[in-house]
Amino acid sequence: MKFVAKSLQDTISFAERIASTLKRGDIVLLRGDLGAGKTTLVKFVVASLGGADLVTSPTFTLLNEYKAKLPVYHFDMYRLKDGKEAIEAGLDEILRNNDGVCFVEWPEKVSEILPKNCKEITITTENQERVFEVKE
Secondary structure: OEEEEOOHHHHHHHHHHHHHHOOOOOEEEEEOOOOOOHHHHHHHHHHHOOOOOOOOOOOOOOEEEEOOOOOEEEEEOOOOOOHHHHHHOOHHHHHHOOOOEEEEEOHHHHHHHOOOOOEEEEEEEEOOEEEEEEEO
């Protein structure tokens, strides 16, 4: 599925659509350049799931957790070298024992610890529009 967001409201609509499909145990890989809108998407998904937490990038903490209808675990693997570092930080345990929904930014850094059945959203920008491509 491909979705083109021409405005912030379009991005919110896309996030609501994604949120409506999520179920306990889902892992969503977020791909895109720096500034593509990965954290913004998570922010709107959390809001769509009824969460009121302030959503920020977990670049330095590696993981942020948000309370919503389903717990949301937001990982940012950008600073990690590989899956071994994620294991040392205990992040693999959260992915394996996921009681909510996990969003993983920069999944290519830790591909060896990710299960095969993840959803994937790639975000690109074209002509001041955000393009979301979803693979399930």
